[in-house]
Structure formats: structure tokens, C-alpha cells
Amino acid sequence: MTTNRAGGRHGLPWRAAGSVVVVLLALAGFGLIGASFTESLPARPPQPPALADSPVGAAAPTSPDVAQPAPSGFARSAPSHIVIPRIGVNASIMKIGTNTDGTVEVPPLDQAQLAGWYEPGASPGEVGNAVIVGHVDSASIGPAVFFSLGELRPGDTVDVVREDGKQVDFTVESVKSYPKTDFPTELVYGPTDQIGLRVVTCGGVFDEAAGSYPDNIVVFATQAR
Template structure:
């Protein structure tokens, strides 16, 4: 699950929630499968190096709680029969329909062996999970971001839940190319029932998941109860 905590003194109200019609039926039902195990071995000249400790941590990543993302996307071995782009670190993420044009920063795993997210003092920055595929590579790339913050109120992905199938997401990359994705669907899940394989599993295509918080705000836990997940596929 993803537990990007709301940090506004008084939350600015629940973020927009996805329309049930925006999610195909296959994305709505939580799966009882074990999470996929990420392959923490990025390749390419611009990929950040990883250590042996990083590899062990990646294999044990399971959940995101109070600001950390759990079971990450599987990064499959590239196949010549699958269409995708070479590995390259993303520089920004642009979602025209909701006015997002934000920098991205690579994130790895924190001390709890969970995927880290951008610092709370960078609410307008999105985090790319660098131990998985880069956006445009064959596999499931993951980008996370905060929904609100004490400093700004609304954060980078506050309006993520308003996206619809057919909307576009653009990810300019450091190799000068842009990975352009088409939204397949948007769904909201209770954090404890996130369908891990549906969200992070390999589909045989170059795909993107953009994740933030949603649902009702839990004042005691200081976080939202749900996750909003955008499913998107590379447009070729």
C-alpha cells in the first residue's frame, strides 16, 4: 500500500475521487495474491548504482505505510518481441488534464526497507522508483507523489483521481525523449487491500502506475485511508 500522509494542519478536504466508471472491472477487485518481487538491477549509463544491501532491501519491500511505498513493480528482462524504450531516468511528469508539470526525483528504499517518497518539504516533486523500470521501458514503472502538505495545501497529485481513460501522461526523460502514456483506468483501493499484482505486476507491455492517497482522512493516523492508482500504457 501507499501511505503518503496528509500534512496540512487541516486537510484541504478529500482529494477528488475517481469515478467508478473510470476503472475497468479487472482493476476494481482486490487480488489475494502474494506481491511480485521487484528486480532491483537497473541498467543503462544514467541509472543510479545499487549496492548489495540495496538488492536485499528491494526483495523484502512489501508495503508503503506513513509515507513509504511497498511491493514495487517487477522489472522483467527486456524481450525483443516487446515494444518499449531504452532505460533512461525521468526528468519530469506532465499530466495536462490536471495541470501537473512537476520534476521527478529517483527514490529507492528507506531504513524500513520500504520504497521512499519525496521529502515532505518537496510536495510538488514526484518520486520515481529507480529500482524498477524507467517510464517507457518494458515493465511497470512506478511514480508516487503526495496529495497535500502543510506548506502548500494541495500537493503534486491532489487531482489525480479526476483522470479518465484516454487522458495522457508525458514523462520527459534525461535521454531527451518523452515517454507518452495513455490512461487505461483509475481506481481507488483501501490501503490494506491494494491488489499488488494488478498494480505492480508485469503485463508484457511498457506501463506506468501513478499513485497517491485518497478516500477519507484518518485524523488519528494522520493519513488518508485509501490509495488512488492510475493505470497507463505507453503509446507507440
């Protein structure tokens, strides 16, 4: 295990900037919990409802009689902070990219209180899907930045502060859990004409034998109107 990625089978797909090639990783990601730590966890991470509350990535309804212009968005600026009031998240954001082997970087496990912005993608407030990832827990600190991500529901808010001082407010449209073997790569990393946000962590029931979580929880959100 290196200092900038978790061990185990925490698969995170990624989409290289400017490329149509999408790679589904099988042996990298985040959300690792040490075997000795499992007994001291206060509770397992909350999970989304079994049935989706709303369609993934559904756009806000528009009038069929009025043409709706695509949003113009802000100029590019890295995010510095994420606030999710419903679950008490108020965290700094670090920049992440890809490792030399092509896998997605994640915050170090000993800094699992931080979130990570996937820098090759859109920045929050730009047109496109900005992707922010984070650990669900860590043997170093216990419950991590996105431990309660599965509690979010449609209508909840996610606020992102950027380095240029602007704050972009997002509204959650849906929260879903996917097996890591069936991750919705295009919905998370693919193109869109909306100002979107995807927040990702690990989910499901921790597999003691494998030392990992089997699923990913994905929050789909769009800029608040």
C-alpha cells in the same frame, strides 16, 4: 518522521527488484496532512468514480487473426519530468528507492510538489510497469503534486520526459481507488510484457483520528499507440 518519508499509516506495497517477494507495508507512504492544515484546504482531493470505467491493466484490443509482437521499448533512462494536462501537473521527478527498513521512499513533505520514480522498477519507456508516486497534500505546501489525480479518466494522457531527452506518452486505461489494506501489489509492481505506467497517491476521506488517508488512488496507463 524522517525527511524522506511521511508519517502516519500511508501503506505502500513494494516489490524488490529481482525478487518474487512482495511486501505490503502498513506504516509508511505518503499524503500526510497536518491537523492544523485541514481547516484551510480548499477542497478534499477528487476521487475516482465508484465503478471502474475499464478493467485494470486491460491491454488494447488486438485482432484475433494477427499476431501482435511484444513492444521492444527504449533503453533504460531515468525520468525527469511528468506532465498531466487534464489536471495541470507539470512536475519534476526525483529518484526514490527503499529505506533501510525496507519501506518505500517518497519525496520529502516539504518538497511535495515533486513526484518520485521508483528506481528499482522499470523506467518509463522500458517494457514493464514504471511506478511514479507523489503526495496528495502536505502541511508544508497544501495541495501537492497529485492532489487532483482522482479526476483522471480513461483516454487522458500522461507524458513523461526522460533524462536521455526522449518523451514517452501514455494513455490512461483506468483509475481506481483501493483500501491500503488491499493494495493491488502485483498489478502495480508486478511484471508485464507491455510498456506500462502506474501513478499512485493517497485517497479517500482524510481520517482525522488516524492522521492519514485510508486509500490509494492508482492510475493505470500504457504507452500511447
